[in-house]
Amino acid sequence: MSSPRANIPNEASHISAPPPCVQKDVESDFTIPMKILPTDTNTNTNANPILNISEEASDKENISPPPPPPPPSNGKHLNVNISKRGNAWDWEVGAIAISFIALLALVVLLIYADGRPLREWSGTLSLNTVVSALGSVSRTSLGFAVSSCLAQDKWNYFRRRPGNLATFDSFDEASRGPWGCFWLIIKLRARHWVVLGALSSILLIGFEPFLQAVISFPGQMDPSIEATKSQIGRSDLLDVGSYVENAGGALTRVRLAPSDESVAFTSFDSLPDPGMRSSFYDGIYNSSFSTKKTASFSCPNGNCTWPIYTSLAICSACTDISSHIQRYAQRGDNLQSLRNPEIDIKDSNFTIVSLPRLNLTNLSNGAANMSKIGKSTVDAYMATTIITDPHFTLNFQNLTTMITTVQMLKAAPGFEAEELKWEDTPVTATECSLYFCVQAFDSEVINGVLTDRIVSTWARRDFATYTAADNSAGHPSLNSKDMYEAYDKWNNYSLYPAYGDVSRTDLELFITNEDVKLSALPQDVTRRFRLTQNTVGTTTRFVNEQLLSKKMTWPAGVGDDTGISSTAQALYQSHNLSTTFANVGSTVTNWMRDISNETQTGMGEEWVTHIAVKWTYLTLPALTILLGLAFSLWSIQETHSLDLDPWKTDMIAVLTHSVDDDTRAQLKVAASNGYLQQAVGGMTVSLEDNGSGLELRRKLE
Template sequence: MTETNKKSCIAGPRAQDSHLRAGALLQYHNTDTTPHSEAEDERKVSPSSGSTGQENRSLDFTQRIEKKLAEYNASNSVFKRWLFEMLSWLISAFCMIAIVFIYVHVKDRPISESASLLIWTNVLGKVASAALIVPTSEALGQLKWNWFHNSNAMWDFEIFDKASRGPWGALMLLFRTKGRSLAALGALLVVLLLAIDTFFQQVVEMPDRWTLQTTAAVAPMAYVYDPGSPMQYRDGFEMAQKERDTFLVIEKFSYGNGTQPVLFGNGTRPDIPVSCPTSNCTWPLFETLSICSQCADISSQLSFACVNHTVDWKAGSEGMFDLQQPYPNATGCGYFLNATSENPTLMSGYLLDPVDSSVGEALIMRTLPLTTLTGKEPLYGNGSILFKHVRHSIADLLIVSASNGSADAVYRNTTPVAQECIISWCIKTMKSSYSLGEYSETVVATFLNTTSGPFPWESFPYETELENGTDIFYMENITFRANALSSPSEYATKEYGTSNTTASSIITGFNDIFPAFTTMMNESATPVFRYKTWKPGPSWTQFLSFNPWLAPNNVTRHMERLAMSMTNVIRSAPSRNDVIGHAYGNETYISVRWEWLIFPLLLLLLSLAFLVSTMIKTSKDGATGIWKTSAMPALIYSLPKETQGQFTKSSTWSSAKDTKKLRIRLLPDMGWRVSGHSQLSMSPQLPRPAVRAPRGWI
């Protein structure tokens, strides 16, 4: 082989540098062991017209890409040198912008409509973070050669190399440069890029929201009350009877604590037919025919006295219809109603023996209706003391009890608790809702009929051959409007009420309990509750485990609960109407927290600043060359052999040796310059192998 051919195969340092920067590739493969003659080797190495095409065809796809990138890196145009890195940054920027647009589109929308778009945000986030690593690591790799061109410590080569490949090396580089170098920004970006996926994941939150469903919720209300019970007749005449449904409620509240709520779900079961197809329903304000109650103090109407009076309150007294044994008179002390009149009524007191002044049976509780029991004649003018303005009353009565519900308070002449309570027809404006298994209602407004009118009861005595008595008639239909309320217009013209027959049946249900008495024979005796005083013959009594009319029980609250339970009966009757409400279903929505995008966008801008700064800093650095993260210079410009030997012995790496201060410098035209060595490492001379490489190999 001639000297000329040798030079064409293995060039000097300057020629080789030019060759590599033009895009030549080093290939390392297993050497063919078949012997060749020197002439054959020369023919294989000697250039020919088809050698370039054959070499290109022999390169695979990835090698051709690397060759093209090497050509771009060797270009005199700064734009071409950093084209791939700029494209990578643009891809990352495009992905982040696309993510922002997707988030704008899916914000406040249900997850069922946008699940596929959220998948794309995850994909774009991964692509954005991966694409952002490329310009950062490549720029950091290029700063490595720039750093070594300025003669720095040998160890920096390893630190820079690791920094361009992972966070551990980046942290070491941050410590090495103390943050005072452009390379420190690149190392910081490598570390921060580890968290970019976490911030992308935190942008989207998926709270549950209630959305309106197509199915409707239903709650009951009533314009009129018609229980649908058949009428009873005697000898062709309609007979008064207790209204069955309301009487069951009245009976529970007369002798006990009334109806009790039934636990259901997270709350209690509603006492009215409610339909909520979901776990969250609301209804607009609506009005319904209802029962209302009020109580007020009437202590001023009572006065203490010891007078002779009709003893109609004793537990063993016979019924008022037993004419052979009328109620006796006796002296009693206590608080009387109309104490100075001819017929004073003892409301709370005790019997007094006028001979020895010994005390006897005590009256500790009394309910007194303000209409007579047999003829329904009104007392105090129109059957009321404090509620004369209320029309359509069902019951108006006085409830008086010993202050602590004991005979001891009566014997000590303690002032009793005295109230007047009224139960009447009314219209209530309701606000209803159903949430998570619990139904709740709130009374927003109440309308009472306060217009004047005649007393509704009329009575006519009758006498036949077999019996005599009094016919009682409730003459008034319950009819009134709610237009006095500031209510929705759809209810303003509606008429509410019930028939006089139904009203009379409900009033009859209170005859058993109003009037009633509770007495005690002495301080230690068991209280006896006497009721059904309208029945002739022996008295009806009970020993109540809970007496709702006896202090210190809250009578006002008890009456309110009674009125509400009666209202529920009215709203549950066949005559009820439906109020249509809104049903809401629980659906997952997309909420975007934009503040979590600040970090990825900030990294995007810092990466651009780092890339542009590196391009500017290395644009005129022709001596170093654009190698980036390539390992080619380390392969081409190897250290002198005597220097390599120092690194093969572990002892030379001891911190006590001077080699720790070893300085190297890369001169592309001359190779590595090592401090303390005068010899330069020239371009590597490939040893002549026993078997030459095939054509196209260097």
């Protein structure tokens, strides 16, 4: 029986070895030699070179069947994607949605948390942890989608246009991370929309650091839980001291010159409030202390604020009146300001420094009898006087709430040091006034220390008040209310009862609506204030009769009241009279506020850590999400429009649809000869259908 092989024609005898050939790369300057497979001269001529079936493999069960032939191409490509990323865009679309939702949730969370106290965050996880988690979800989801789309774009790019084969590798590298994305941008010269995806992949590096910088935790003073316990005194009504009519006292009649009319006054017994007395003394004697006394307050947390409020107060004002000084010489007896009954100075030369209502006079240094008298026993370095009628002041004629005005003449220190002659000594003149007023305060306590800032000051008197009371007009020896009103006007509305007094209504001070507006005060601020006759009478008499006197000198004269001498010394030793009188005013004002039953409720504060969102740092994460979202959606849409399967990062697809056989053969030769990089750089390919599927085919010119 003949062998089956005997019937197979010997085709090997008809196959001749092809001649060596050389193929030139049309896109490069080098030639790629084609390897020729050698002919096997030992091949059995009876063997079939196509089937190549050996005799030892006669067992048909061990022979693998050949693959089925490819179906004819009809323009549709079967999906061969076996990647774990799937053969559709479901994972990428889901990742994009998750990334966007995570970022949106992060923005909503930041809006909610911005400005809130950190203690209000009661979550199990810290705010930073939640923000970091949401940022990580958004970043990783976006990175997954962008990398898939970058991998897919290597197919889309070459399907739409021919390109350098090295670009295919650049796309693949870009899908693996930011470094490849950077070189893809360079490769494409930033002229392709795929650059958006590469840029978003690079920006993902800064996603987390910028998110960490979004949140900060500054501290600030916030209202405390015990805010209602914050109190500070203010005074709307002041009724202190005892000012009572002396029933057995004599009447005093005052003629209202130049008319012939007169009014009668009775004497009043005045007993000032001890607290008021001590506050005046404290203000004058302690004016040089650096630490000033403040009003009493209640602030449990040590940090409190109050809305601007108004209160009765004692105000002061000082002006320099040296321009009114006159200096002249006069000869006479005992003209010196410092009185000493034991010294009788006759027919001597004096130099007088004068104001309209005050003189400071000393012996001229050229006096013949100076050596006999002794200079230190007769020289006065300061002289003062008080004025209770505003009309006779130099700068306070319109001050109708005045308690007193002090005028002072003070010699330069060189005179006391015997460095100057009296007639050559500079002398300064000052006029200071104390008066009832209303002040607006802006108070705050910081670390237990109260600071009062005076916002505005007013001294508006309601002239329909502090007039003779009805019971006074009914007194048989006194005049009618109209006569006392005429007297008040004649007396320039002075509050000091120089000639006696009459029972009066309360003195009222007020501020206007315009004052409230100009000073930006709260609309509910108190606008009217009252001082009883007890307060006005005892205060004005104490200040002008016990604290001060009609004439004071320093050194004090022989026989002067000790208390008044102490006041004179304090005024002389003051380095700044404005500060001294301001200290008197603030000390008495604080006392008035402390004894009042009225308080201003404030707001206690405590140091609270807040959550602050720095929205600027959210710009990079938001820009990254927007770029990645736009790129991914565009890439998915382009894949559909090109009718391509989503091969993405699938290496099986790369092996299946890589370069054609001729190009592969050339690349193998280039690789074996060490110039693969040059060969790849010189090849232009495009993704085309070869009739049995898509492959990267070389484009020849």
